Amino acid sequence: MSIGPEEQLARQILDLATLTGWRVFRVENSTRLVRRRSGAMVRARNVNIGGVGFPDLVLVHEKQRRLLFRELKADGKYPEPDQREWMRVLLALGADCDVWRPKDWPRIESTLTGALRSVVAFPLKGDCA
Numbered sequence: 001m002s003i004g005p006e007e008q009l010a011r012q013i014l015d016l017a018t019l020t021g022w023r024v025f026r027v028e029n030s031t032r033l034v035r036r037r038s039g040a041m042v043r044a045r046n047v048n049i050g051g052v053g054f055p056d057l058v059l060v061h062e063k064q065r066r067l068l069f070r071e072l073k074a075d076g077k078y079p080e081p082d083q084r085e086w087m088r089v090l091l092a093l094g095a096d097c098d099v100w101r102p103k104d105w106p107r108i109e110s111t112l113t114g115a116l117r118s119v120v121a122f123p124l125k126g127d128c129a
């Protein structure tokens, strides 16, 4: 069975996050399609009440003192209303909450490796100072 782009992205993130010292809580599916005995497919909730739409990943880095909430989407896909509502509330509280898509990989990698926060001082050459 092949996996979709969102699942592929999730696995890539989990691999890199683990290597770079993040603790990751993953909400695998806040809703999923299940088949009733009648054969009908219904969308069932499999997380606690209120959890529908909660971001896919909660990432914690104790040393970097960072807490991230990330919704994962395939390129060109956008969060559903339930997901947007969770994001709205988290952002309103000042949380670091965002959507990550496969095309964002360079940004994802920088975030996870902390590259954006490391300060690099470039010494000025005498002739251009």
Ligand SMILES: [Mg+2]
Pocket (backbone or CB within 6 Å): 006, 056, 071, 072, 073
């Ligand atoms: Mg998602």
